[in-house]
Amino acid sequence: MTYTKRTGMTEDQLREHKRALQEKSYRKRQDAAGKAPRKVFATEEERRAAHAARQKKWFDRKKQDREWLDQWNAYHRVRYRKLAGPPMPRLTEEERRARQKAYRESYVRPDPTAAQKAKWSARARARWAEYYANETPEQRALRLEAKAFYRETEVQPKVREIVEHIKYDFAKATSEAMKQDIADEWADTGMSCWLTAKGLWYYEVSQIMARYGYGD
Template identity: 85%
Template sequence: MTEEELREHKRSLQQKAYRKKQDAAGKAPRKVLATEEVRRAAHAARQKKWFYRKKQDREWLDQWDAYHRVRYRKLAGPPTPRLTEEERKARQKAYRESYVRPEPTAAQKAKWSERAQERWAAYYANETPEQRALRLAAKAFYRETEVQPKVREIVEHIKHHFAKATSEVMRQDAADEWADTGLSCWLTSKALWYREVLG
């Protein structure tokens, strides 16, 4: 027996012993690997199955989408006509004006002023001398720091506008602009009064 034959004989004995141990342990023998052709065929079958499933999924999703489109059209009713630019702007303007609080009426203002006068009268009736001194000091400080600078600024504006006016019409326009307390503030009328008094 040559050396090569002896090596092959020992390998076959080892394999037999190994298989006996496997059988005794209740284990299946080693799997035989599939050939390349079988492996490729199995891979192609798996791919085909996967693509077919994807196609089914896509068809199902398309049907689901179409069903909901029809359902939504039924629920929503006929389509609304498209607005022109002017109609859209008018709707926007109406919406903006709808949530702006309206100006109070004269009756409301009178009622509020009456209530405020009543409350202030009650406050003045119950005011102590210390409270009165503190209130007057705070009022004087506010007038010096807030009112007077604002009045001076408005007076300067008025003087500037009247100096720029070259005709009686422009002077009247400036007077109308500055006399409208609703557009600026109550200090405007105060400044006009100061201008009349101070000259």
Template identity: 75%
Template structure:
């Protein structure tokens, strides 16, 4: 060991000397690890480095939020300028609806948007178009298509109703059997009749023979079995 190094060590404080010896030990350990072909040990960040990284992430998040607010303010200003340009320099101010007014306007729009009932002329026209399309299909039907169609028709004729309709039929019969009074059965009939107006599966189930007889008993003759 040279006098220069010995003199520098003598000038070190106890803490500096401890760090110097620790550095020498780490270099020696790393050299042995490299000679043995082992991967270097993972070096963890210090508390100061972790705090600095957390502050950088937080600053980046706030900067992004600030950019979003600036973009929204710019977009609102552009929309306001576009509205004023369309209305003229002396146009009325842009209306600002409250949440209650916005909900009321949406509700009024939903209630006003009701599909009108088709007229008899429209229904006749649709029926004629439907018959024409089916006639064209039957004329161009291939043998395998006709065989599959007749097999499906025979299957549904044997099962009387589709599986989903059969499930609704069982549900209706269960509700009527569960009702303990005539008033309760009348309520059940009213409820299923109202449901049948909006669901074609339920309406088809109400045409089923057993259910149609029960519904006719409580004032709904429209659901009698057409067959």
């Protein structure tokens, strides 16, 4: 075996290096001659110990991930509380119902007074009188044509159906208190449904509603 000088090696390092080369050469010769040492398998105890070590490493890693996630969530809980400020006081059932009622009443338009209704009616009559006085024959023809087309649409039958429903409810009532409740219910419905509001204008219905406090 040819020796190549290696600079910077001590005597012990050089000796160990030579021994490693000799061992490598010996193994190569043994492999070439088919005399390689038999492979040594681990025992059952060693295999179980290695498996337990791998499991422990995996569970430790999962535990670290869980701890990190808990710390992250705790940090954000504290941060959100700081941003949101002090917690809102918990309401009782009565307070919650009162709040809901106040909210519902806050966006409902109050009923107009008799003076307001009279003023609006007079103003509307004056406006329509002025319009009819200055209406040209072409405008009149267009208005009547639009009115006829509107009556042919599905709006008119639907309004008639609502009118029949209102009259049926009043006919079914057996006392004045029940009729007053029915009038209140239909008046409330008419505030949010324009079809019902249109049905309440009909002569038969308006006479009944006027009797229970909802006339013009």
